[in-house]
Amino acid sequence: MKKKQFKAESKKLLDMMIHSIYSNKEIFLRELISNASDAIDKLYYRSLTDKKIKVERDDFKITIELDKEKRLLMIEDNGCGMTESELEINLGTIAESGSLAFKEQENKKEKGKKQSEEVDIIGQFGVGFYSAFMVSDKVIVESKSIDEENAHRWTSTGADGYSIEECDKKTVGTKIILQIKEDSEEENYSEFLENYRIQSMIRKYSDYIRYPIQMQVEHRHLKEGSKDEYESHIETETINSMIPLWKKNKNEIKEEEYHQFYHEKYMDYEDPLQVIHTSVEGQISYHALLYIPSHASYDYYSKEYEKGLNLYTSGVMIMEKCSELLPDYFSFVKGLVDSNDVSLNISREMLQQDRRLQLIAKNIEKKIKSELESMLEENREKYEKFFAAFGMQLKFGIYNNFGMDKEKLQDLILFHSSTENKLTTLKEYISRMKENQEKIYYACGESIAKIDLLPQVEQVKEKGFEILYLTDYVDEFVIQALMNYDGKSFINVSTGNLDLDSDSEKEELKKENDSSKKMFESMQKILENEVEAVRFTNRLKNHPVCLTASGNISLEMEKVINAMPTDEKVKAKTAMEINVHHKIADKLKKLYKKDNKAFENYTKVLYAQARLIEGFTIENPTEISNLICEILSE
Numbered sequence: 001m002k003k004k005q006f007k008a009e010s011k012k013l014l015d016m017m018i019h020s021i022y023s024n025k026e027i028f029l030r031e032l033i034s035n036a037s038d039a040i041d042k043l044y045y046r047s048l049t050d051k052k053i054k055v056e057r058d059d060f061k062i063t064i065e066l067d068k069e070k071r072l073l074m075i076e077d078n079g080c081g082m083t084e085s086e087l088e089i090n091l092g093t094i095a096e097s098g099s100l101a102f103k104e105q106e107n108k109k110e111k112g113k114k115q116s117e118e119v120d121i122i123g124q125f126g127v128g129f130y131s132a133f134m135v136s137d138k139v140i141v142e143s144k145s146i147d148e149e150n151a152h153r154w155t156s157t158g159a160d161g162y163s164i165e166e167c168d169k170k171t172v173g174t175k176i177i178l179q180i181k182e183d184s185e186e187e188n189y190s191e192f193l194e195n196y197r198i199q200s201m202i203r204k205y206s207d208y209i210r211y212p213i214q215m216q217v218e219h220r221h222l223k224e225g226s227k228d229e230y231e232s233h234i235e236t237e238t239i240n241s242m243i244p245l246w247k248k249n250k251n252e253i254k255e256e257e258y259h260q261f262y263h264e265k266y267m268d269y270e271d272p273l274q275v276i277h278t279s280v281e282g283q284i285s286y287h288a289l290l291y292i293p294s295h296a297s298y299d300y301y302s303k304e305y306e307k308g309l310n311l312y313t314s315g316v317m318i319m320e321k322c323s324e325l326l327p328d329y330f331s332f333v334k335g336l337v338d339s340n341d342v343s344l345n346i347s348r349e350m351l352q353q354d355r356r357l358q359l360i361a362k363n364i365e366k367k368i369k370s371e372l373e374s375m376l377e378e379n380r381e382k383y384e385k386f387f388a389a390f391g392m393q394l395k396f397g398i399y400n401n402f403g404m405d406k407e408k409l410q411d412l413i414l415f416h417s418s419t420e421n422k423l424t425t426l427k428e429y430i431s432r433m434k435e436n437q438e439k440i441y442y443a444c445g446e447s448i449a450k451i452d453l454l455p456q457v458e459q460v461k462e463k464g465f466e467i468l469y470l471t472d473y474v475d476e477f478v479i480q481a482l483m484n485y486d487g488k489s490f491i492n493v494s495t496g497n498l499d500l501d502s503d504s505e506k507e508e509l510k511k512e513n514d515s516s517k518k519m520f521e522s523m524q525k526i527l528e529n530e531v532e533a534v535r536f537t538n539r540l541k542n543h544p545v546c547l548t549a550s551g552n553i554s555l556e557m558e559k560v561i562n563a564m565p566t567d568e569k570v571k572a573k574t575a576m577e578i579n580v581h582h583k584i585a586d587k588l589k590k591l592y593k594k595d596n597k598a599f600e601n602y603t604k605v606l607y608a609q610a611r612l613i614e615g616f617t618i619e620n621p622t623e624i625s626n627l628i629c630e631i632l633s634e
């Protein structure tokens with residue numbers, strides 16, 4: 001037997017192969033199984049035209065065997081096999097792909113075939129086979145070709161070359177025998193000798209190989225009549241499910257099938273809220289099976305959560321959680337895309353910059369969006385369930401990236417409406433706006449109930465305007481990012497100038513404020529300039545006092561930002577407004593004239609009240625409580 005060297009450049013490539021092309025060792029099995037499947041395809045395609053080749057489709061299979069003691073992993077197929085010279089060419093030259101040549105030749109023969117009828121073979125780079133050396137010290141390939149009488153054995157321990165000799169193999173096909181490496185400190189190779197581990201690798205990467213992948217599986221069960229004695233028997237089982245659910249005809253798939261697939265693949269016990277199954281043919285073809293979960297997983301809103309869709313080509317998984325396929329704001333979607341059109345790079349791993357992948361991603365985004373829109377329109381209850389789980393993510397999407405995506409998302413968000421007393425879209429709000437209404441009113445607070453009791457809300461409600469109640473801490477940032485909707489700007493009912501009064505009311509108020517100027521200045525001093533201004537207002541109906549903010553930071557934002565665990569603290573520019581029609585207005589005026597001490601106490605108590613109503617704390621609760629008692633006992 002003659003020992004041969006790999007061609008010079010092959011040596012380098014092999015070294016790269018083992019050490020750097022693949023980031024993930026376990027894919028070697030996927031590569032070898034894909035080769036086996038290709039070999040079976042080739043024999044099958046040949047049998048269609050060559051009547052001398054007699055094969056039964058049902059006999060095709062890929063068999064995997066483990067020998068733990070000898071540390072052997074064997075993969076056998078009954079495909080076309082390789083002749084001596086094919087062994088030499090295909091396995092002696094790295095980056096020589098017999099499969100690509102075959103595919104090109106076959107597809108050339110019958111030009112004008114539809115894409116879906118084209119020969120669908122996985123291999124194309126001529127490197128996958130060598131990934132076996134990532135986990136093996138030695139690789140033996142025994143092969144008998146359909147075209148040659150004798151079988152041959154190819155043996156290699158890696159970079160130092162290979163040898164080919166005749167061997168005894170009766171059946172047509174190929175058997176690959178891997179001598180699995182010993183464990184090292186960094187790597188545990190023995191796992192590749194564990195039955196359950198190999199099974200899970202098959203299911204993960206090669207579940208949709210169209211031929212059965214069989215293994216001996218041990219079943220243990222209690223001995224009949226015994227409580228603690230077990231017996232086991234061994235059965236040959238097909239590990240892969242073969243037919244991808246998403247390639248079946250939609251009409252033939254039951255809802256339970258979709259759900260079962262979801263439970264198994266995405267580890268969620270609950271049924272998904274929505275299944276999206278699409279197949280696109282055209283400039284770019286793909287199948288997509290997508291799920292919108294019914295609830296956010298425990299890690300969804302954490303850094304640990306990884307978005308992405310699994311990417312398949314020709315039924316083989318080439319990338320888990322391909323993040324390029326989903327925009328951040330739809331990161332809750334689970335599922336997969338299967339396309340033969342994405343250009344794979346050599347390791348079938350990194351394809352970030354692929355233009356066709358981006359095209360698929362764009363289509364998928366549109367599809368998800370339109371599904372959500374129809375859900376919103378046709379099944380409000382379902383949409384609200386969706387929104388409860390993932391609405392926050394849509395809101396993040398609106399203000400992230402400087403509001404770049406806000407137009408896409410603004411019709412998918414919901415806020416509580418004061419008049420409808422349920423969630424509403426902005427579009428619906430606009431459709432209900434009164435004739436003389438210029439702005440979209442909103443109010444912020446911890447809960448619907450608390451907002452509803454805010455003094456500032458009262459006047460706007462009184463005038464018959466609808467108010468959006470914002471209870472999520474991100475809501476105001478969303479509003480700021482949106483700036484306006486359908487040409488209408490947003491206005492916080494707690495900001496200084498709502499401009500709801502009639503001209504005569506305004507006149508009246510201005511007079512009142514002007515004549516009490518001195519008093520307000522004195523109150524401001526008593527409050528040590530905590531507020532930018534004190535004034536009378538028309539905006540309160542029954543309440544005596546409130547705080548309003550002007551400038552970019554609202555009262556709610558001050559609370560939210562200051563509650564964050566950073567050093568950045570902010571303060572809203574606030575004014576204390578006193579109800580001009582309330583008894584307290586006259587009382588203050590009187591006290592200001594004659595009783596300095598009482599005037600000071602009243603001012604402090606009023607300010608504390610205003611802060612408490614707004615949901616702020618007060619710095620001096622003991623002092624305030626004493627003051628209240630003093631006033632009560634007068």
Ligand code: ADP
Nearest residue numbers: 035039090097098099123124125126127128129
């Ligand atoms: P690729 O599969 O991308 O072409 P590989 O390095 O995995 O590259 O394989 C090189 C070539 O060796 C294949 O194209 C094919 O012609 C041949 N080959 C590999 N495995 C088998 C097999 N099990 N049966 C027949 N031919 C095989």
